[in-house]
Amino acid sequence: MADKKKFDFRRIKQHHLFLPIICLIVVLLSNLIKTPDFFSISIRDGVLYGYIIDVINRASELVILAVGMTLVTAASGGQDISVGAVMAVAAAVCCQILSGGQTSVDVMQSPLIIAVIAAVLAAALCGAFNGFLVSHLNIQPMVATLILYTAGRGIAQLITQGQITYIRDNAYSMWGSALPNLIFPLPVYFAIVVVVIVSIILKKSALGLYIESVGINANASRLIGLNARRIKFITYVICGVLAGIAGFVASSRIYSADANNIGLNLEMDAILAVALGGNILSGGKFSIAGSVIGAYTIQALTTTLYAMSVSSDQLPVYKAIVVVIIVTMQSPVFQKYVNKIKLNRAMAKEKQRRGNAV
Amino acid sequence: MKKRFLSMLMASAMCLSLAACGGGANNDGGGSAASGSGTGGGDELITVGFSQVGAESDWRTANTESMKSTFSEENGYKLIFDDAQQKQENQITAIRNFIQQDVDYIMLAPVTETGWDTVLQEAYDAGIPVIIVDRMVDVSDEELYTSWIGTDALLEGRKAAEWLNAYATAKGWDASEINIAHIQGTMGSTAQIGRTQGLEEGIEKYGWNLLSQQCGEFTQAKGQEVMESMLKQYDNINVVYCENDNEAFGAIDAIEAAGKKVGTDIKNGEILVISFDTTNAGLTDVLEGKIVCNVECNPLHGPRAEELIKAMEAGEEVEKLTYVDEEIFAYDDTVKSVTATNSLDKEGEYAVTKLTQEILDGRAY
Known part of the structure; x- marks a missing residue:
């Protein structure tokens, strides 16, 4: 019996999500030291309220981005660093259509659905541009997406004419806030829907398998009849679309399009989420679940530091330290090293035991 | 041969991008340029380069608007406006561009206080007076800027x-x-x-x-x-x-x-x-x-900035610190x-x- 239990634990330990989950739990539990009521959840107007809910709510955009980033990473072995800027473009398109060209309106000037579709289409176009550069011109992903990384916010500013466009209409701002009796704030549902839909597509079609195969060896995939180019292209378009959705969520939170700040530095967090989720950044096998957990870990860290009242100018330092520790823990070299120490210790023990026996 | 072709290509690309920059700046600078050019007459326009932080808030937009409306061609100015999108490196590049274009005055609304010594020294060496707008700069030698206008x-x-x-x-x-x-x-x-x-x-x-x-x-x-x-x-x-x-x-x-x-x-x-x-x-x-x-x-710094520039044009000494009400x-x-x-x-x-x-x-x- 005992033997079987041990066996099970080892299997859990070897599961690819084991370390990401442990990291998330450790980050969350560290709150018990300074903020014992971190885990307390109350209900206000039928909506859950508490630090944990903040983590889940605030991480929504990052989760959506991380899903797209995972696919791009897996297929092309590189990252799309333009997602933050694409978010700003989508938000700008959405708000500009809703405001009908004004800087601040109290009532939406055009139907929300049209604005959202246009925003997502604009983001998809950005994704297609990135995808074309990467898959058809074979430009390094990081270099190809650098173009929109720098130009994207400029485009967004051009669309909003350098202003912050405000849509002070409840029908818009409700998408970024909590509605009574819906348990979670709305952005959470966006994240859930995105994760579920993408997972279903990957599971039900062979796309997931194709992406992995292209990521592992694009040439071999081409030789067995996969259109490697098209698959890479598709992942970038998906990534763009998701960035567009994230942009809409971020913009509805502040009922405005702030071209300079929406999604600022979020691309780096998204890449980090992919890495924290145990995915290999050079492509191939991937785990959406891992990236999602990674995204929640990053937001948990931010919220934790807020809860601990860490002085704001020191915040990035703490974040960096924790990230370094987590990434090191997950690196294969470090794990090998730990295993070696364990082995040595076990051997020394064994030796001692034998010595004693003799 | 290939190398030469490449360098030619690069050079032409550079020219093109420079031309594009110039065009953009003109468009930004004189919102009312088309209507004003006729009345400008034979007077020399005073060229002012303005590096703005960005458009992060309504305040900033009002500040930009105040500058743009004050330094219009009707008033005898040519404003080269640069939006730095919250990045100091963009502002440093913008100032270097202003120096190369040999503007008469540089106005800088800095994104942070520190890190301006080198580029302001370059402007000083080029003999271009620098007016700091809004936020202050922290430089080792106060001579590097002529005056500061802003809020207290x-x-x-x-x-x-x-x-x-x-x-x-x-x-x-x-x-x-x-x-x-x-x-x-x-x-x-x-x-x-x-x-x-x-x-x-x-x-x-x-x-x-x-x-x-x-x-x-x-x-x-x-x-x-x-x-x-x-x-x-x-x-x-x-x-x-x-x-x-x-x-x-x-x-x-x-x-x-x-x-x-x-x-x-x-x-x-x-x-x-x-x-x-x-x-x-x-x-x-x-x-x-x-x-x-x-x-x-108060974001309406334009009029105060114009007062300063007029005083300098007349050869007067200007105050180091000017506050708006x-x-x-x-x-x-x-x-x-x-x-x-x-x-x-x-x-x-x-x-x-x-x-x-x-x-x-x-x-x-």
């Missing part, structure tokens, strides 16, 4: 603190009952340093409780996120001191989402919001009583005026205006 952030902070004290006294609140949550601006910016110091002096002087201090980076999204966290941490916050209106909007959203109310009745659980910048949207909130006190940070707006008239000391250690009495719809409608921004 420390005075603004002191005004707000004095107002809070006067308001609390008038309402009969004890200092120990006042629990402040402080949402700071982008760390290191002049506005943040001055406004934070103003509040901290007030806390020391009057003995209020400072519960929490966090950075909201002058944006609505961060202000909302930070406030959300503070509300969970402390049950008894009754004053929120936001360092600009955008942060205040975010904070108000977070307060309302948490099921609390903003207002003046702090004895009954309402939260009093103090803010800065007096943007149009910010003052609308003052009118509704969501923000109770809003200290102006700023007001205080409040929801009610409990406090009529406050006494505060400005950065030049001059004490003055400043009237507090009770905001009405007429005043709001009559404002330029």
Whole structure:
């Protein structure tokens, strides 16, 4: 019996999500030291309220981005660093259509659905541009997406004419806030829907398998009849679309399009989420679940530091330290090293035991 | 052969991009260029390069507009406007471009205080006077810039603190009952340093409780996120001191989402919001009583900048520090005026205006 239990634990330990989950739990539990009521959840107007809910709510955009980033990473072995800027473009398109060209309106000037579709289409176009550069011109992903990384916010500013466009209409701002009796704030549902839909597509079609195969060896995939180019292209378009959705969520939170700040530095967090989720950044096998957990870990860290009242100018330092520790823990070299120490210790023990026996 | 072709290609690409930059700047600079060029006559235009931080807030937009309308071609200026999108490296590039284009004056609204020595030295060596706008620069040699125009952030902070004290006294609140949550601006910016110091002096002087201090980076999204966290941490916050209106909007959203109310009745659980910048949207909130006190940070620097440039054109010496006049707006008239000391250690009495719809409608921004 005992033997079987041990066996099970080892299997859990070897599961690819084991370390990401442990990291998330450790980050969350560290709150018990300074903020014992971190885990307390109350209900206000039928909506859950508490630090944990903040983590889940605030991480929504990052989760959506991380899903797209995972696919791009897996297929092309590189990252799309333009997602933050694409978010700003989508938000700008959405708000500009809703405001009908004004800087601040109290009532939406055009139907929300049209604005959202246009925003997502604009983001998809950005994704297609990135995808074309990467898959058809074979430009390094990081270099190809650098173009929109720098130009994207400029485009967004051009669309909003350098202003912050405000849509002070409840029908818009409700998408970024909590509605009574819906348990979670709305952005959470966006994240859930995105994760579920993408997972279903990957599971039900062979796309997931194709992406992995292209990521592992694009040439071999081409030789067995996969259109490697098209698959890479598709992942970038998906990534763009998701960035567009994230942009809409971020913009509805502040009922405005702030071209300079929406999604600022979020691309780096998204890449980090992919890495924290145990995915290999050079492509191939991937785990959406891992990236999602990674995204929640990053937001948990931010919220934790807020809860601990860490002085704001020191915040990035703490974040960096924790990230370094987590990434090191997950690196294969470090794990090998730990295993070696364990082995040595076990051997020394064994030796001692034998010595004693003799 | 191949190399030569490549270098030619690169060179032509560079020319093209330069031309594109020039074109863009012209478009940005003279919004009314088309109508003004006829009346300009034979006069030489004074070329002014202006490196603006970005368009992060309504305030900044008003500031940009003020500059653009003042330095128009009708008034005898050619303004080359550069939007740095919150990046210091963009501003440094812009200043170097201005020097290369040999402009007559450079105006710089710096994103942070430090790191300007090298590029300002270059402008100084080129003999181009530099006017610093809004935020201050921290350079080893003050000769590197000719003059500074801006708002007195420390005075603004002191005004707000004095107002809070006067308001609390008038309402009969004890200092120990006042629990402040402080949402700071982008760390290191002049506005943040001055406004934070103003509040901290007030806390020391009057003995209020400072519960929490966090950075909201002058944006609505961060202000909302930070406030959300503070509300969970402390049950008894009754004053929120936001360092600009955008942060205040975010904070108000977070307060309302948490099921609390903003207002003046702090004895009954309402939260009093103090803010800065007096943007149009910010003052609308003052009118509704969501923000109770809003200290102006006047963005209309154009006229003062023009005065300076005119003085320099006439060969006069100009003051190193120039402040623009700023007001205080409040929801009610409990406090009529406050006494505060400005950065030049001059004490003055400043009237507090009770905001009405007429005043709001009559404002330029």
